[in-house]
Amino acid sequence: MPDTLPVPIADGLICPDADGIALFASRERTTNRLCFPARPEDDPRYDRVVLPRTGRVWSWTVQRFRPKSPPYAGPEAFEPYAVGYVELDGALIVEGRLVDVAFDDLAIGMAMRIVPLPFEMTDGTLRTSFGFAPDKGLGA
Amino acid sequence: MSEEVFIVGAGIHPFGRTPGLSGLQQGVFAVRQALERAGLAWRDIQFAFGGSDAAGNADTMVSELGLTGIPFINVSNGCATGGSAMFGAYNTIKSGEFDLGLAVGFDKHPRGSFSPLPADWGLPDWYGETGLMLTTQFFAMKIQRYMSLYGITAHTLGAVAEKAFANGVLTDHAWRREAVDIDTILHSQMVSDPLTKFMFCSPGEGAVALLLASGRKARELGLPTVRLRAAAVRTRPAGSFEVFSPALDLERGGSPTSVASQAAYDMAGVGPEDIDIAQLQDTEAGAEIMHMAENGFCADGEQAAWIAEGRTRIDGSLPVNTDGGCLACGEPIGASGLRQVYENYMQLIGQAGARQAPGKLRLGYSHVYGAPGVSAVAIVER
Numbered sequence: 317m318p319d320t321l322p323v324p325i326a327d328g329l330i331c332p333d334a335d336g337i338a339l340f341a342s343r344e345r346t347t348n349r350l351c352f353p354a355r356p357e358d359d360p361r362y363d364r365v366v367l368p369r370t371g372r373v374w375s376w377t378v379q380r381f382r383p384k385s386p387p388y389a390g391p392e393a394f395e396p397y398a399v400g401y402v403e404l405d406g407a408l409i410v411e412g413r414l415v416d417v418a419f420d421d422l423a424i425g426m427a428m429r430i431v432p433l434p435f436e437m438t439d440g441t442l443r444t445s446f447g448f449a450p451d452k453g454l455g456a
Numbered sequence: 457m458s459e460e461v462f463i464v465g466a467g468i469h470p471f472g473r474t475p476g477l478s479g480l481q482q483g484v485f486a487v488r489q490a491l492e493r494a495g496l497a498w499r500d501i502q503f504a505f506g507g508s509d510a511a512g513n514a515d516t517m518v519s520e521l522g523l524t525g526i527p528f529i530n531v532s533n534g535c536a537t538g539g540s541a542m543f544g545a546y547n548t549i550k551s552g553e554f555d556l557g558l559a560v561g562f563d564k565h566p567r568g569s570f571s572p573l574p575a576d577w578g579l580p581d582w583y584g585e586t587g588l589m590l591t592t593q594f595f596a597m598k599i600q601r602y603m604s605l606y607g608i609t610a611h612t613l614g615a616v617a618e619k620a621f622a623n624g625v626l627t628d629h630a631w632r633r634e635a636v637d638i639d640t641i642l643h644s645q646m647v648s649d650p651l652t653k654f655m656f657c658s659p660g661e662g663a664v665a666l667l668l669a670s671g672r673k674a675r676e677l678g679l680p681t682v683r684l685r686a687a688a689v690r691t692r693p694a695g696s697f698e699v700f701s702p703a704l705d706l707e708r709g710g711s712p713t714s715v716a717s718q719a720a721y722d723m724a725g726v727g728p729e730d731i732d733i734a735q736l737q738d739t740e741a742g743a744e745i746m747h748m749a750e751n752g753f754c755a756d757g758e759q760a761a762w763i764a765e766g767r768t769r770i771d772g773s774l775p776v777n778t779d780g781g782c783l784a785c786g787e788p789i790g791a792s793g794l795r796q797v798y799e800n801y802m803q804l805i806g807q808a809g810a811r812q813a814p815g816k817l818r819l820g821y822s823h824v825y826g827a828p829g830v831s832a833v834a835i836v837e838r
Contacts, residue, residue, distance in 0.1 A: 325582045325585065325586065326580055326581070326582040329580075329582060341703075349705070350703075350705075351703065352702055352703035353579075353580055353583075353702055353703075374601065374704075375597040375598070375600045375601035375604075376597065376600060376649075377593055377596035377597050377600060377648045377649050377650075378646070378648065378649045379587060379590065379593060379648060380645075380646055380647055380648065380649075381647065383571075383587045383589075383590055384568065384571035385571075386571065386573060386584065387571065387572070387573055387574055387581070387583075387584025387585060387589055388584065388585065388586075388587050389584075389585035389586075390585075390586070390587055397587065399587075399588060399593050399597070400597070401597060401704065403706065406706070407706070408703045408704070408705065408706065409703060409704040409705070409706065410702070410703045411588055411701065411702050411703065412588070413586070413587075413588075419649070424600075424601065424604045435585075435586055437585070445582065445586050
């Protein structure tokens, strides 16, 4: 992960990488089933894996009111944000914020890529979370 | 052979907001009303199952109802609390152990959306901290995908909400008792696209009590009864799409509703085509639409035509949510599933007043759904 990014919002969530980020997940050894978030690294029933970085929007919505705190830990000042499930190529359908896209342009099937998302906590500190942005490379 | 089970009485505390009464007191009100309507006394009741999600321990009601020493089982099962209380009472009668008992559910939630904590749901804190843990988002994304797959439009969502408020006008226990026209619904504040403010129900208050009896006891009492043909509670199968899911399997599967529904049809020995009236979980307008298919009443996508033709109105071929459902009554979690059974009971015995569905009603179907993926279905027969 580029050293300019703040610390991750949780351990075992975001995989450091030279070109950005990816997400950790776990593969159950007996069934090969993937799960996210990843299980604790010392759980002998699972292998730690890294999820694909690209996929397509499976569904989406816009969060138009500030969620209650707790559990929400974002700033008091609120701007609506898009949320979606992205079907990561051949792996899992993962929920996250959808960024760098106008709400009116959101559509099921859009090509997306995982990106680091600076997240401001209520106390003003910054953490690195993740989001999905349109994947211009695919021209979709 | 196991005992047949009948509902022989029912009471309700009106849903909405009642500042002067606790949730428990509303529960006591519902129990007293059920007893009074049935001409029974608290000392006649041999056992009880009851619960709330956020308003206290049901068994403390005995302080007000009477210290008769009966077994009173507290039920805490999230959104299926009421359904689980009835499931417990149903099986207790069916086993032959007792022949007259109570299922009661009540609640009193603060204003605004629910605010769950990730740890209580086995999830990491970041999921809640970053603003992903909202039931409203889940319902919005489930219907958003469904609309895209099956050609449902916002107009159909609006028509479902319009019907709910129209039915609420006719319902004395409803919270929202004013009609809202479809244009107002469609153009009200967007909460979570594609769902507007008037398409969502709100957490609220209320209480419902049902009296259950064995066949022998029901005949002895000579009251208007419905037979409880099925009571099924099921949790989620692999590949379902549920509230509070950070990720979903690529391989998609059924839902707790489809599984509970099938179990209930099997128990009752009937199919969706036999049902005369249905109360379906309508946390938001899209949920009613999707649950019509998940409970087997129509194929995916047929809802647009069904609703346009008015088939789910009170005077339609399959009236759905005749008391306005959660949209008009609000959602006090512990009471909500029992309200649906209450409504079917009142409809089947012909006591539903201004909202009475016409014609002979034989089979009533009710379905409650909630986090983290649980459904309860009951089928009653007059």
